[in-house]
Amino acid sequence: MKIAITGAAGFLGRILTPKLAALHEVFPSDLVGGTAGMEQVDVLEIEDVQRLCADVEVVIHLACAAWRDELSGAENETRILDTRLKGTWNLMQAAMDAGVRRVIQVSDLCIFAGYDASVMVSEDFIPLPDTTAYQQSVYLSELIGREFARLKKGLVLTLRLGKLVAAGGLPAAAEFDPAWLDTTDAVEAIVRALELDEFDGLVNWGLYNLAADVPASPYSLLKIKSGQFGFHPRQNFDAWRKENRA
Amino acid sequence: MKVLVTGAAGYIGSIVARDLGQQHQVRGVDMRPMDGLSDSRIIDMNSYEDLYEAMDGVDGVAHLAWPMGKYEGFAPGENTDLGAGVRGVFQLLRAAVERGIQRVVFQSTINITGPSWDNWRLTEEELPRPGVGGYTLGKTLAEEVCRSFARVHPLSIAVIRFGGVFTLEESGRESAAPDLHPIPSSCVERRDIAQAYGLALTRPLPSPFEVFHIFHQRPGERFPIDKARKILGFEPRYNCEELWRRGQ
Numbered sequence: 001m002k003i004a005i006t007g008a009a010g011f012l013g014r015i016l017t018p019k020l021a022a023l024h025e026v027f028p029s030d031l032v033g034g035t036a037g038m039e040q041v042d043v044l045e046i047e048d049v050q051r052l053c054a055d056v057e058v059v060i061h062l063a064c065a066a067w068r069d070e071l072s073g074a075e076n077e078t079r080i081l082d083t084r085l086k087g088t089w090n091l092m093q094a095a096m097d098a099g100v101r102r103v104i105q106v107s108d109l110c111i112f113a114g115y116d117a118s119v120m121v122s123e124d125f126i127p128l129p130d131t132t133a134y135q136q137s138v139y140l141s142e143l144i145g146r147e148f149a150r151l152k153k154g155l156v157l158t159l160r161l162g163k164l165v166a167a168g169g170l171p172a173a174a175e176f177d178p179a180w181l182d183t184t185d186a187v188e189a190i191v192r193a194l195e196l197d198e199f200d201g202l203v204n205w206g207l208y209n210l211a212a213d214v215p216a217s218p219y220s221l222l223k224i225k226s227g228q229f230g231f232h233p234r235q236n237f238d239a240w241r242k243e244n245r246a
Numbered sequence: 247m248k249v250l251v252t253g254a255a256g257y258i259g260s261i262v263a264r265d266l267g268q269q270h271q272v273r274g275v276d277m278r279p280m281d282g283l284s285d286s287r288i289i290d291m292n293s294y295e296d297l298y299e300a301m302d303g304v305d306g307v308a309h310l311a312w313p314m315g316k317y318e319g320f321a322p323g324e325n326t327d328l329g330a331g332v333r334g335v336f337q338l339l340r341a342a343v344e345r346g347i348q349r350v351v352f353q354s355t356i357n358i359t360g361p362s363w364d365n366w367r368l369t370e371e372e373l374p375r376p377g378v379g380g381y382t383l384g385k386t387l388a389e390e391v392c393r394s395f396a397r398v399h400p401l402s403i404a405v406i407r408f409g410g411v412f413t414l415e416e417s418g419r420e421s422a423a424p425d426l427h428p429i430p431s432s433c434v435e436r437r438d439i440a441q442a443y444g445l446a447l448t449r450p451l452p453s454p455f456e457v458f459h460i461f462h463q464r465p466g467e468r469f470p471i472d473k474a475r476k477i478l479g480f481e482p483r484y485n486c487e488e489l490w491r492r493g494q
Contacts, residue, residue, distance in 0.1 A: 073294075077294075077336070082328075085387070093378065114397065128397065130394070131394050131398045131399065140391070143383075144387075147378045
C-alpha cells in the first residue's frame with residue numbers, strides 16, 4: 001500500500017514511519033523535510049499537498065504546529081490554528097481530488113477537557129474543548145474532517161488518541177494519568193486503521209477514541225474494541241497505576 | 247454603552263454602525279475606510295494587537311467582519327475564511343476576554359443549514375451542515391469557537407443567523423441573492439438587522455450562548471423568528487412581501 005504521512009518528523013511520526021515502512025511503501029513528509037526519505041511539505045501550500053496526495057492510497061495526517069518560545073503568543077496561535085484548519089482543509093481537498101481512499105486524521109482526546117473527570121465519554125459525546133488555540137484547532141479540524149466525510153463515504157477516519165507516552169522509556173516514578181496511551185499501541189491502531197473497510201455507526205465518518213484500557217478510565221473504548229476496528233490496546237500501565245502500587 | 251462594530255464599512259456593517267449610533271457610542275473598525283463615523287479605525291483582522299487596541303473602553307462587540315473578497319487596495323494580511331474569518335473570531339474573543347467585555351454578537355449565516363432546507367420550519371436548534379465551502383464551513387467553525395468561549399469565560403455571545411439581506415434605502419438592492427433566497431420568507435432588511443444587533447447586545451440571554459434567526463415576519467416561515475421575538479423583543483419593521491407582489 002502506498003501511504004503518505006504529514007508531520008512525519010514529529011513525536012509520533014518518527015515512531016510511526018519506520019514501523020509502517022516495514023509493511024508498506026511510505027512517503028513521509030514534514031515542514032522541516034528536504035532530507036533523504038523526508039519530503040518537504042507545507043500543508044498550508046496547496047501545491048505541496050497535491051504533490052503528496054498524487055498516486056497514494058492513504059494519507060496519515062499528523063501535521064500540526066508546535067509552540068515556539070521565540071514567537072509571540074498571538075504568532076503561535078496563528079500558526080497553530082492555520083496549520084490545523086487550512087492545512088487540514090487543503091489536505092482533505094487534495095486527497096479527495098486525487099482519489100485517495102482514506103485520510104487518517106490523528107486527533108487528540110484532550111478536547112473532552114470540559115467534562116468532569118467522573119464522566120465516562122464516548123464518541124457520541126460532544127467535545128468540550130477549552131479555549132486554547134491548541135484545543136480549538138484540534139476540535140475545529142475534526143469538524144472539517146466530518147464535512148469531508150459526508151462527501152465521500154470512508155474517506156475520513158478520525159482517530160483521537162490519549163496522551164502519548166513511550167512506556168519503554170517511562171520513569172518508574174512517573175505519575176499515572178488515565179489519558180495515557182503507549183506509542184506502540186498508537187502505531188498499532190493506525191496500522192489497523194489502514195485496513196478498515198467499514199466504519200461503525202450510522203455515519204460515513206469514522207470516529208474512534210483510543211486511550212489505555214484501564215479501570216475507571218474516563219474514555220469508553222467500547223467502539224474501537226468491539227466494532228469494525230476490533231482493536232485492543234496492550235499497554236495498561238500496570239506498573240504505574242496506584243492501585244497496583246499499594 | 248460603547249460598542250465596537252467590526253466590518254463597519256460593509257453593506258450591512260455600515261447600517262449597523264449608523265443605527266446603533268442613535269443609542270450608543272459606536273467605534274467602527276474595518277480594513278476599508280468608513281464614511282460617516284466619528285470614531286473609526288482601519289485595522290487588520292489578522293492582528294490580535296489591532297483587535298485588542300480597538301477594544302479599549304468598549305462594553306460590547308458586534309462582530310460582522312468577514313473576508314468576503316479580495317478588497318483590492320485594502321488588503322492588509324491574508325484574507326481567507328479559515329484564516330481572518332475563523333482565526334479572526336478566535337483572536338477577537340481572546341481580546342474580548344482580556345478586556346473583560348461581557349457581550350459579543352457574532353454574525354453567522356442561515357446558509358450553514360442549507361442541506362436541511364428541504365425540511366420546513368428549521369429552528370435555531372438545527373445542526374449546521376456547512377459542507378466544505380469556505381464561507382459556510384468557516385461560519386460554522388466560528389460559531390463553535392463562540393460556543394466554547396461562552397462556556398469557559400465570563401462573557402455571553404449571541405449568534406445571529408440570517409440571509410437574503412435586502413434594503414429599501416437603495417434602489418436596485420431590494421432583492422438580495424434571489425438564487426439563494428427565492429422565497430420571501432427568508433429575507434431581512436438591513437435596518438432590522440441593525441435592530442437585532444441593538445437588542446442582542448443589551449438584552450439578557452437565557453444562557454451564555456444563544457443562536458437567533460433574524461428575518462422579517464411572515465406566517466408559515468421556514469426560519470421562524472419566534473425565539474428572537476420572545477427573548478430579544480425583536481419586531482421586524484420591514485417586510486419584503488410587498489416588493490415580491492410588485493415583482494409578480
